[in-house]
Amino acid sequence: MTDPSTRETTEEPAASPRETAGEPAASSRGTTEGPGAANGAVEAGRRGPGRPAGRTDTREQILAAAREMFADKGFDGASLRGIARAAGVDPALVHHYFGSKEGVFVAAMRFPVNPAELLPRVLTGDPGRLGEQLARVFMGIWEDPEKRAPILAMLRTAMTNERAARLMREFVTSAILERAADVRRIPPLRMQAAVGQLIGVMIMRHVVQVEPLASATPDELVELLAPTLQRYLGD
Known part of the structure; x- marks a missing residue:
């Protein structure tokens, strides 16, 4: 300064x-500020x-x-x-x-979405299609290069830095796991498995770029992942 x-x-x-x-x-307002000013x-x-x-x-x-x-x-x-x-x-x-x-x-952190706001909207849909809905929303975020970049940056940092890992862990717990439990009473272990499945697939697709996973269409991946996610999230 x-x-x-x-x-x-x-x-x-x-x-x-x-x-x-x-x-x-x-002076720019042209009036004297009083105790009741907003x-x-x-x-x-x-x-x-x-x-x-x-x-x-x-x-x-x-x-x-x-x-x-x-x-x-x-x-x-x-x-x-x-x-x-x-x-x-x-x-x-x-x-x-x-x-x-x-x-x-x-x-x-320049995170592209707020899961605390997005997740409740996903989980309040048709109970029989929770796996498909989650896969489509997640895929839509990861398939956008601008949205994918900051997520990958945070994940890479968390993998090599314990303070970053703790920060990410606490945020995921608060914004995803606790809200999933509030909205649909999904046990944390099941929600963790669902999120882990999605993140693992996206890392293999966009970081490691293993074929044919890397070149599969989003619809193909949604169809593949939805049944497993439904098993995690369904009643």
Whole structure:
């Protein structure tokens, strides 16, 4: 950060805490701020295309703090309040941008989807087709190169770094296994087997690139995997 003593005389004053939270200074609003003023999260949610430039900076500030906290404390040890404190913002602003701790993790780690939101939608479908539904959703994510890349990066790191492995393990437990148990009472061992089956196939397909698995069509793989996944997930 630039030393205030070295700034040009024409430079505007440093942003106030409210500006940091995505809210303009009182002088730009033309009114005096009162005790009942809305916090930055509410103001950010109400503004249209003319939102202040500080909004993006604040979001990145939160994500940077989240990455450090997840790396240091793991997924379980991190909290929205702790991330907000490290970023110097109100916890309500973190919730406004990301919704939940899983949402912060997904954004901070550039994960392509939030399984905490996706999985319940998959598991509340036709009970007799859970295996097929899970295979199709999973395949759709992995067949997209842009979505596949960050997942593979995380898996590779987790295979060689214990801290990364713990972080991934805790996130998968919270976002996938616990939610699967909540939605359909699927025992963790069965859900782990289903996820392991899918990840193993995708690694063989996209990393090791073993034929004919590597060149099989997604529909062929769904047809192959669905019965086994159904056995794991069905009643």
